[in-house]
Amino acid sequence: MTASPSSSAQTAREALAVRLTHLRKDAGLTGKELSARCGWHPAKTTRIQKAAVLPSDADICAWCTACGTEDQAEDLIATARAVESMYLEWRRLHKDGMRKVQEGWNTLHDRTRVCRVYVSNVPPGFFQTPGFATALMEQITAFQGTPNDITEAVAARIARSRFLYEGDHRYVVLMEESVLRFRTADSETMRGQLRHLLAVMPLASVSLGIIPFTAQRTVWPLEAFYVHDDTMAVVETLTAEIRVTQPREIADYAKAFASLQQMAVYGDDARALIHTAIDALG
Numbered sequence: 001m002t003a004s005p006s007s008s009a010q011t012a013r014e015a016l017a018v019r020l021t022h023l024r025k026d027a028g029l030t031g032k033e034l035s036a037r038c039g040w041h042p043a044k045t046t047r048i049q050k051a052a053v054l055p056s057d058a059d060i061c062a063w064c065t066a067c068g069t070e071d072q073a074e075d076l077i078a079t080a081r082a083v084e085s086m087y088l089e090w091r092r093l094h095k096d097g098m099r100k101v102q103e104g105w106n107t108l109h110d111r112t113r114v115c116r117v118y119v120s121n122v123p124p125g126f127f128q129t130p131g132f133a134t135a136l137m138e139q140i141t142a143f144q145g146t147p148n149d150i151t152e153a154v155a156a157r158i159a160r161s162r163f164l165y166e167g168d169h170r171y172v173v174l175m176e177e178s179v180l181r182f183r184t185a186d187s188e189t190m191r192g193q194l195r196h197l198l199a200v201m202p203l204a205s206v207s208l209g210i211i212p213f214t215a216q217r218t219v220w221p222l223e224a225f226y227v228h229d230d231t232m233a234v235v236e237t238l239t240a241e242i243r244v245t246q247p248r249e250i251a252d253y254a255k256a257f258a259s260l261q262q263m264a265v266y267g268d269d270a271r272a273l274i275h276t277a278i279d280a281l282g
Contacts, residue, residue, distance in 0.1 A: 010051070011246065012083040017051040019076065020063055024049075027067035037066035054080060089240045090144060097149030098137060102156035108228065109163050113170065116227040116257050120176040122184055123193065124226075126160045127173070127200060132193040133157050135185035164205050172207045174260050176221055180210070180277035187281045194278045198271060209264030210273050219259045227253050 010222075016060050024034050024233040031049070034043040039062070047053045048063075055063065064073040093101050101246050105125065109115065117124050122136060133154045163169045180194060201208050224236045233253040244250060265273070 012079075012086060013051040013054060014077050014085055016054075019079075020055070020060075023048045023067045023069050023072070027069070029067065034063070034066050038062040042058075042200060054113065056080075071117060086243045086245065087240055088243075089242060090140075091146060091239075093241065094144055094146040097147040098141070098153035099149050099156050100152050102160070106156065106160050108234075109160055109169070110167075113168060114229055115169070115171050117171065117173045117180055117225075117256070117259060118222060118260055119174070119183065119224045120221045121179065121224060123175065123179060123197065124171075124224075125157045126164060126171065127156060127197060128140070128161075129188040129189070129193050129196050130154055130158055132185050135189055139184075152190040164200060164203055169205055170207075171205055174211060174257070174264050176211050177207045177213050177273055177277075178221075180274060181280070189193050191278055191281050194274050194281075197274055201271065205267075209261060209266050210270045211260060211264045212273060215263040218263065219256050222256065225253055230254065233281060 024031070027034075029037070031045045032042050035045045038045075038059075044053075048055050048059065057080070060076045060080060061070075061073050063069050064076065102125070109126070122128075123132070125133070128136070134150060137150045137153055137157075141150060164171065180197075183190060186191065197208065200206055226234045227250065228234070230250060231245075233250050235242040235244060244253065264270075
């Protein structure tokens with residue numbers, strides 16, 4: 001696992017490294033002595049203590065055994081797994097296809113009451129039509145070279161839209177105007193997707209704002225992010241999903257979202273931008 005671009009993940013890795021280092025020192029062991037007991041090269045101990053690598057479950061068990069702290073292994077393994085889940089490469093997530101990941105997202109949305117979403121590339125999954133989702137997932141699968149379970153994955157993604165109608169869920173969504181204009185699918189599919197946006201706009205659970213090309217920027221265009229109940233922000237990059245859990249970072253995403261909201265248009269003005277995008281499809 002390479003260093004995460006998310007400081008939340010890196011900070012958590014460093015905290016784990018500090019805990020392991022303290023165990024070694026409390027046991028009165030040097031790095032070389034611990035390495036000998038664990039049966040690996042001293043350089044590996046150095047990399048773990050510098051948070052350059054994330055130790056495996058077996059590494060943590062060996063470390064704790066060497067330090068005589070076997071009772072702490074289970075907790076440290078759980079911590080390491082939590083760190084690992086902060087930064088997940090799409091190819092790893094999609095190694096068996098996309099369906100399981102989509103179902104996991106549905107579980108997260110089920111327990112989220114307020115979801116603030118910013119997108120600059122494609123509509124969020126809960127707004128997507130089956131045709132648009134299929135076209136997008138075909139591109140992703142081809143790019144990543146991962147197994148094709150698009151039919152099942154699309155069904156799981158479309159199922160997420162039920163949260164627009166069920167329960168006490170609230171979706172506050174901001175889209176760059178580019179989302180309306182990118183030809184992610186063929187013209188007919190794009191037309192259907194844009195009309196679907198018009199259809200969901202009146203829902204009580206939905207607030208949709210669109211940031212026009214002409215808006216005076218106070219925040220530059222960003223990669224897509226989802227803020228779930230102010231407890232976690234999920235950022236989508238080309239290669240990975242990053243789960244941000246540090247309060248100060250979540251606050252930064254909330255701050256950016258608030259500024260982006262000020263640039264957006266709503267209601268009739270937003271609908272006008274969607275209609276213009278539909279007309280541009282011919």
